[in-house]
Amino acid sequence: MILDGKATSMTRQADLKKTVESLDGAPHLVVILTTDNPASTTYVKAKEKAAKKIGFKSTIIHDMTGDEADLLKTIHTLNNDSDVHGILVQLPLAEGLDVKRVMDAIDPKKDVDGFHPINVAALFQNRPGFVPATPRGIIELLDTYDIPLSGKHAVIVGRSQIVGLPMVHLLTQRHATVTVCHSRTVDLKAHTLSADILVVATGRPHLITADYVRPGATVVDVGINRVEGKLIGDVDFEAVKEVAQAITPVPRGVGPMTITALLENTLDAYQQLRSQT
Numbered sequence: 001m002i003l004d005g006k007a008t009s010m011t012r013q014a015d016l017k018k019t020v021e022s023l024d025g026a027p028h029l030v031v032i033l034t035t036d037n038p039a040s041t042t043y044v045k046a047k048e049k050a051a052k053k054i055g056f057k058s059t060i061i062h063d064m065t066g067d068e069a070d071l072l073k074t075i076h077t078l079n080n081d082s083d084v085h086g087i088l089v090q091l092p093l094a095e096g097l098d099v100k101r102v103m104d105a106i107d108p109k110k111d112v113d114g115f116h117p118i119n120v121a122a123l124f125q126n127r128p129g130f131v132p133a134t135p136r137g138i139i140e141l142l143d144t145y146d147i148p149l150s151g152k153h154a155v156i157v158g159r160s161q162i163v164g165l166p167m168v169h170l171l172t173q174r175h176a177t178v179t180v181c182h183s184r185t186v187d188l189k190a191h192t193l194s195a196d197i198l199v200v201a202t203g204r205p206h207l208i209t210a211d212y213v214r215p216g217a218t219v220v221d222v223g224i225n226r227v228e229g230k231l232i233g234d235v236d237f238e239a240v241k242e243v244a245q246a247i248t249p250v251p252r253g254v255g256p257m258t259i260t261a262l263l264e265n266t267l268d269a270y271q272q273l274r275s276q277t
């Protein structure tokens with residue numbers, strides 16, 4: 001079975017559009033871009049297009065001076081602007097900018113990326129807060145296809161703050177048994193072969209081949225690698241789909257779910273900010 005992130009996203013975005021039409025205002029997402037990195041530019045444009053399509057306001061701020069004080073001032077202004085509900089600073093940042101100081105500057109109530117330490121701690125302690133978009137999107141995709149998580153062995157390959165580590169918490173909250181593997185893991189294959197759910201977020205094209213996957217497993221491929229002009233995942237889709245019971249393709253898998261989850265976070269931010277005033 002193919003876990004179709006594109007189709008699932010389209011359904012969810014249609015629902016979001018209906019909700020937005022029923023509001024007396026529009027959620028406003030502001031994305032700050034500090035580099036002209038082509039991948040980042042593509043992602044940011046995709047976020048803006050999706051936001052506008054469902055009736056959000058969307059602003060992209062190009063802040064490429066590399067001046068951190070300036071960037072922090074911009075964030076501060078957005079924090080205090082009641083017409084702004086979601087603030088996202090696209091990563092990676094331009095060289096010389098400190099990611100921790102930049103994340104710390106964002107109002108946690110507008111931190112739709114879920115990268116502020118307050119939101120990271122909220123996830124750790126299972127309190128209300130913003131969950132990073134890719135992990136939120138992955139859980140929503142698994143739920144859409146009724147993939148059982150409770151009691152299952154989930155193996156995560158990759159320990160990033162954006163994907164791997166938040167997935168540990170989300171899968172543990174759903175009562176999975178979680179193993180985290182990474183670049184220093186000895187005998188990766190021994191771990192992945194015991195996975196009921198295999199989440200791969202390494203940025204290493206086709207790291208996971210069919211011999212790494214237990215027959216009947218569910219495989220979630222978070223990788224987006226441009227190789228010879230083509231987008232491919234961290235999983236060798238054509239081979240692994242013959243072994244896995246369920247698998248996300250690249251493209252049209254996790255990527256669209258990330259964008260949809262970002263929009264859902266922004267709507268949540270809008271509703272929470274509005275209910276406070």
Ligand code: GUN
Nearest residue numbers: 088089090091092113133
């Ligand atoms: N770069 C790659 N993924 C992400 C993400 O989810 N959020 C931000 N801000 N930057 C990213």
